[in-house]
Amino acid sequence: MSGWQVSGYTPVRRLGAGASGSVELAVHDATGTPVAIKYLTARSDDELFRADFRDEARLLADIDDPHICRLYEYVEASGGAAIVMELVNGVSLRQMLRAQGPTTPESALCVLKGSLAGLGAAHARGVVHRDYKPENVLVTAEGTSKLADFGIAMPVGAASGGSVTGTPRYMAPEQWSGAPASPACDIYAATATFFECLTGHPPYDGRDLATLRRQHVRAPIPTDRAPRPVQGLLRDGMAKRPDERPQPAQVFLASLEEVAAAAYGDDWEERGWRELARRAALLAALFPFPNGTGGGMSVASTALAASTPPPVADDSDAPVPRRTGRARAALVGTGLVAAMLVGGAGLSYAAKDEPVGAGAATEARTELTAGTAPTSGVPVAPPGTVTPTPDEPVVDSPGPATPTGTGPAPTGITPADPSPSVSRTGDAPAPTPVPSPPTSPAPPPDTTAPTVDRVAASPTELDPSGCPFGPTASTVTALVADDRTDPGQLRVRLRYTLEKRSYEQSMGLLRGGQFGGGLGDLPRPGATTRIPVTVLATDAAGNTTTGATVYVTLYSFCTPG
Structure with missing residues (x-):
């Protein structure tokens, strides 16, 4: 990024970095609202790569729903590109499941309900997420959930060009064959995540891509591991054929509410939220704002044109940004975890040579050809040899001590000969003793x-x-x-x-x-x-x-x- 920062925001600290981007916590100068700014840091001079980043912003700009992390603006300049996102004061569903295991049925239903509402809003705008999983669901301090990371989202019906992209544990059967983007694949992934909330494990446990693909395509849905009242929801949402899943998302949502009320009472949602909030509170140390104050509601006038022509550069070297997107009336200071989770563990494997749609995904994704072993997508320096050391820091041995306290030699005495030198030849007067040059005092240690x-x-x-x-x-x-x-x-x-x-x-x-x-x-x-x-x-x-x-x-x- 060469030091370039989006104007109008004061950076606070870096939240994370991956192969394609970094995320920084910043404050909107006009309102004091905290935001997450995702910077494009890899191949920023590659126009195709930058176009993917721009497409992600364009898709997000049309979605305004309380169950989705909002985009405030997209900025391009000669120094790079950035997306300014809402922060969410909470933790990812993955962090919660890792730390605490499966949730109660009511809490799992709350997560699925929020996810279906967010996905429904995205689908209504013609956007398919394509990478729904626990890492991309954020649970707030109040127990509500938000959907994040639209890095590989595509318009409904868009062809993948033969590329298969997503996270294998949650990919719908048709997604494995590179079918066009469809809301049905999001519903499948959301239901698979619902299963993991209920049981603590993904529905299928294959250790390689070939096995996972076979399980998603042919294996029975393991509903017997889940509570009986919700097994029908699992069968519907994870149906092998996309046309057999409830669509649109609002249809599935209505079925969920009916099942939840019949099985767990009319107050199921309140109890589910309360339990999620309790679990989130136990992980408060992981919040961006551990004291629970992620910033207040602040009005801002962030102008975002639907299509802004590139600015005309002047003679100065300062970058002139162009801001695109859709107008926002407010910046809401809620949390940070989810706007961009950089350096996560998502996977992408391709049926062709080049992955399609990975763009500037907030997780580092590893491109795999079917049958190869996945590797971490986060570039790191190779770790050195691990050796035990004492508790105190190891300090290099200091060099020779610098002499101190020395001053200039006395006048008429040279360092080589401490006695006066006088000539006795003839009547010639003895030469005048020449003083040696003074020696500078040694610098302080x-x-x-x-x-x-x-x-x-x-x-x-x-x-x-x-x-x-x-x-x-x-x-x-x-x-x-x-x-x-x-x-x-x-x-x-x-x-x-x-x-x-x-x-x-x-x-x-x-x-x-x-x-x-x-x-x-x-x-x-x-x-x-x-x-x-x-x-x-x-x-x-x-x-x-x-x-x-x-x-x-x-x-x-x-x-x-």
């Missing part, structure tokens, strides 16, 4: 340690080594500076603690004063744990400082595909 700033890790949730779908490596970055030592001479490393043991590995200089290192391929812990990661920097004089601590969550199990 270097006692100032480097500064370590902007310590960040992305992604911040990892699967243990050997897991096939979720990310198993994270990139740790920091900005390091020193008053005397050049960046290339600094010794920078990251230190982390896992199960009461400390490990340390070196970090490399990326550019300027930014250093980066890899944290990954970690052994499976006995229980899901938060790993504290710090960055240490040592200058040429041996002064060492430690930056802020960031946390990376390491799960004790593998993410479903």
Whole structure:
């Protein structure tokens, strides 16, 4: 991005980064409302790639529904492109299921109801999500849910060109064959996620693409694992043939409400929301605003033209942005998690050479050809050798001490000969003694340690080594500076603690004063744990400082595909 920022917003901190984009928390200057800004960072000079990013914004701009993360504006400039999104103060459904297991039937029904409402609004605008899954559902502190990440969305009926894109655990049978985008595939994925809420597991557990495809296409729907009152909803929503699923989404929604009221009483929704809010509160430390105040309702006049011609550049080097989209009357300061989840574990595999529709998806997606093993889509520096170290920072041995307290030599005495030199030949007068040049005082010793700033890790949730779908490596970055030592001479490393043991590995200089290192391929812990990661920097004089601590969550199990 070369430092380019969307005008009218003050950046606060980076939330995450992946292969195609980064997401930053920022504040709208005119209203003080927090927002999430998704920047295109990969191949920003590739017009086709940027067109995909622009298409994502165009699709989102036409959708305004409380169950979908709103788009505020899309900005293009010579420095890059960005989408400004609503923040959601909450956690993803994936985080909740990982930490707490299956939900109550009422809570699962609430999630499905919110999802069907959001999908129905998108379908009414002619948009198919195509990648519905627990990672893309955000649960707020109030227990409501919002749908996020339209990175591979397509217009209803659009052909995929032979490419198959989505997350295999939740893909409808027809989606595996590259059928045109259809609302029925979203309904299937939402029902599969509903199944996971009820049971704690996806409906099918194949460990490779061929097995998963066969299960989705031919295997019976495992309704017997779910509570009896909702088994009919599962059979309808996951019907193998798309024309046998309830459509549009509002039809399925009406059936859901009827079943829920008959099985769990008229107050089922209130109890479901209350339970979701309770579960979310237990994960409040993961909220963007842990105190529950994600910003208030603030009116803004963000003008977004449906089609704005590119601006005419002046003679200056400053980028002139163009803003496109649809007019918004308000910016709502609610949360951040879901607008863009960068560096997640979505999968894309192609029947042709090039994937279609991946665009600037907020998750890093790995392109696979059927039968190949998935890999993490988040580029990281290769992790170094992990070695235990003591608890105290390891400091380089200082070099030889600089002499102190020396001053200029006395007048008439040279350093080579401390006695006067007088000539006695003839009557010639003795030469005048020549004073030696004064010696400058030695500089004061270097006692100032480097500064370590902007310590960040992305992604911040990892699967243990050997897991096939979720990310198993994270990139740790920091900005390091020193008053005397050049960046290339600094010794920078990251230190982390896992199960009461400390490990340390070196970090490399990326550019300027930014250093980066890899944290990954970690052994499976006995229980899901938060790993504290710090960055240490040592200058040429041996002064060492430690930056802020960031946390990376390491799960004790593998993410479903």
